Amino acid sequence: xxxxxxxxxxxxxxxxxxxxxxxxxxxxxxxxxxxxxxxxxxxxxxxxxxxxxxxxxxxxxxxxxxxxxxxxxxxxxxxxxxxxxxxxxxxxxxxxxxxxxxxxxxxxxxxxxxxxxxxxxxxxxxxxxxxxxxxxxxxxxxxxxxxxxxxxxxxxxxxxxxxxxxxxxxxxxxxxxxxxxxxxxxxxxxxxxxxxxxxxxxxxxxxxxxxxxxxxxxxxxxxxxxxxxxxxxxxxxxxxxxxxxxxxxxxxxxxxxxxxxxxxxxxxxxxxxxxxxxxxxxxxxxxxxxxxxxxxxxxxxxxxxxxxxxxxxxxxxxxxxxxxxxxxxxxxxxxxxxxxxxxxxxxxxxxxxxxxxxxxxxxxxxxxxxxxxxxxxxxxxxxxxxxxxxx
Ligand SMILES: Cc1ncc(COP(=O)(O)O)c(C=O)c1O
Numbered sequence: 001x002x003x004x005x006x007x008x009x010x011x012x013x014x015x016x017x018x019x020x021x022x023x024x025x026x027x028x029x030x031x032x033x034x035x036x037x038x039x040x041x042x043x044x045x046x047x048x049x050x051x052x053x054x055x056x057x058x059x060x061x062x063x064x065x066x067x068x069x070x071x072x073x074x075x076x077x078x079x080x081x082x083x084x085x086x087x088x089x090x091x092x093x094x095x096x097x098x099x100x101x102x103x104x105x106x107x108x109x110x111x112x113x114x115x116x117x118x119x120x121x122x123x124x125x126x127x128x129x130x131x132x133x134x135x136x137x138x139x140x141x142x143x144x145x146x147x148x149x150x151x152x153x154x155x156x157x158x159x160x161x162x163x164x165x166x167x168x169x170x171x172x173x174x175x176x177x178x179x180x181x182x183x184x185x186x187x188x189x190x191x192x193x194x195x196x197x198x199x200x201x202x203x204x205x206x207x208x209x210x211x212x213x214x215x216x217x218x219x220x221x222x223x224x225x226x227x228x229x230x231x232x233x234x235x236x237x238x239x240x241x242x243x244x245x246x247x248x249x250x251x252x253x254x255x256x257x258x259x260x261x262x263x264x265x266x267x268x269x270x271x272x273x274x275x276x277x278x279x280x281x282x283x284x285x286x287x288x289x290x291x292x293x294x295x296x297x298x299x300x301x302x303x304x305x306x307x308x309x310x311x312x313x314x315x316x317x318x319x320x321x322x323x324x325x326x327x328x329x330x331x332x333x334x335x336x337x338x339x340x341x342x343x344x345x346x347x348x349x350x351x352x353x354x355x356x357x358x359x360x361x362x363x364x365x366x367x368x369x370x371x372x373x374x375x376x377x378x379x380x381x382x383x384x385x386x387x388x389x390x391x
Contacts, residue, residue: 016334017355027052030373032350039350040378042368047325048212048287048295049373050243055286056279063278071271076260079271083278090284091248095219095236096228099256102248102280103265104272106208106237107133109247112265113235114175115141116258117202122171123163125156125201127187129180132358134206138175150180153191160199172201178210178221182359182367184326186210189221193230204233212241213325218287218296242287244280246272299325299372302379306370309383311390328354329366329386337364340389347385 012018026033028051032041050056063083073079084102091100103109114137118124122143126134129150138145144167148156156174163172174196176187189205196203207220215224218241222231233255238246249259259266286292307322316330331337334355341353344366355364370379 016338030371030375030378034350037348039345039348040374040382042349042351042370042374042382044371045209045240045369046243046373047241047299047369047371048218048243048292049371050241050283050286053243053283053286055282056243059282060275060279063275067274067278069273069275071274073271074267074269075271076267081271081274081277083274083281084271087277087281087284088248090281090288091250094217094284094288095234095250096223097234097250098253100248100250101256101259101263101266102238102246102272102277103263104246104269106206106235106239106247107136108265108269109235109237109249110134110137110206111140112137112263112267113233113249113259114138114173114204115264116262117141117204117233118143118171118173121167122173123167125159125163125172125174127151127176127180129183130175130177131181131206131208134175134177143171143173150183151185151188153188153195156192157195160195160201163201164199172199173204174201175204175206177206177208178214179208179324179326181209181326182354182365183328184209184322184324186214186221186323189225189227189231193227197230202232203230204235205231206235208235208237208240209324209326211236212287212296213299217289217293238276238280238283242280242283244283245276246280295372299370302370302372302374302376305376305379306368306383309380310368311383311387313390325370327368327370329368331364331366332362334362334364337366341366343389344382344385347389349382349385351382 022034024032028044028046031038067081071079088100088102110133118141120142124138124143124145126138126147128147146159148159179186210220212218214221222234234250236248238244303322303325337353341351344351351366351368354367
């Protein structure tokens with residue numbers, strides 16, 4: 001048995017596809033410490049620099065004083081504490097939906113929600129670049145799965161026609177992301193909404209990388225496009241721009257009631273720690289405030305600076321149109337991506353190499369993320385170093 005895994009690991013190593021944990025001995029931030037060395041951090045999704053913010057820390061500490069550490073039971077038994085409900089009310093109000101429901105992670109939200117919506121003989125239509133949690137949720141549902149090429153509205157339309165013909169009377173669920181996690185581009189949301197209305201399908205949008213970044217007060221792409229009534233479910237995470245941990249679904253009250261009754265990752269799992277819910281609530285309150293909006297606008301200044309300074313060359317000609325805080329620096333070869341990440345680390349920058357299966361084979365890249373916590377000098381230094389190293 002052990003030999004079997006050793007051989008499989010060796011096979012991964014031979015293809016430069018093996019992965020390792022790296023230990024951070026500091027909090028998240030624009031700088032982190034690894035192996036006793038400070039590195040400028042371009043790897044995290046803490047887009048607004050909230051993960052170590054005093055507002056969140058104080059909210060968590062106060063909740064620990066009042067509620068302790070563990071929730072002790074699943075939400076439906078006795079694990080629903082005041083911070084959980086306060087957070088769900090605030091999320092719904094901020095996202096301007098009727099209701100919201102929190103899960104222990106964004107991954108758990110996808111895994112529980114999709115199978116609660118569709119089942120065998122229903123149809124799920126997924127964008128090719130959807131996150132693993134959405135793919136896994138769709139597979140778990142047992143519904144018939146069809147993938148459409150990335151952001152290809154024409155192909156989605158032909159899948160919808162096929163579903164109407166071959167699965168008439170069955171539920172059809174379209175799933176996509178507002179901002180794609182490894183490419184940083186956006187879904188053509190208005191066109192998707194038109195199609196979903198035309199075919200009577202449901203639309204689920206993963207706003208994981210849009211919340212806190214896009215739309216006034218960081219409400220996400222749905223709100224920015226004024227499509228709250230047309231996107232049936234907005235999935236999000238509390239663990240990226242919101243600086244805490246957990247996932248959520250925002251939607252109609254009926255939908256949320258149904259998920260409370262049907263989403264297995266919600267029902268059969270201990271409630272998230274109340275202190276984490278309290279920290280996430282502090283983050284939502286901050287985002288909804290004028291100060292939060294200022295922080296988001298600062299993030300966009302940093303995004304524009306990165307967009308101006310990152311060299312444009314070869315595989316990276318497309319860099320001109322930044323649509324989010326995610327900048328993929330496409331390398332192609334897996335080993336070359338690892339080497340470039342290692343060279344950057346030598347120079348004092350933490351930028352992860354992303355490889356198959358997170359992205360397609362031969363499409364390895366550095367995934368550079370900008371945050372509002374970065375100084376302009378740090379962004380300049382990274383871009384100069386990439387420019388020098390790629391020569
Ligand atoms: C697009 C997308 N959806 C969902 C998730 C899952 O969220 P969480 O990290 O809260 O489990 C992620 C996180 O990596 C993501 O990138």
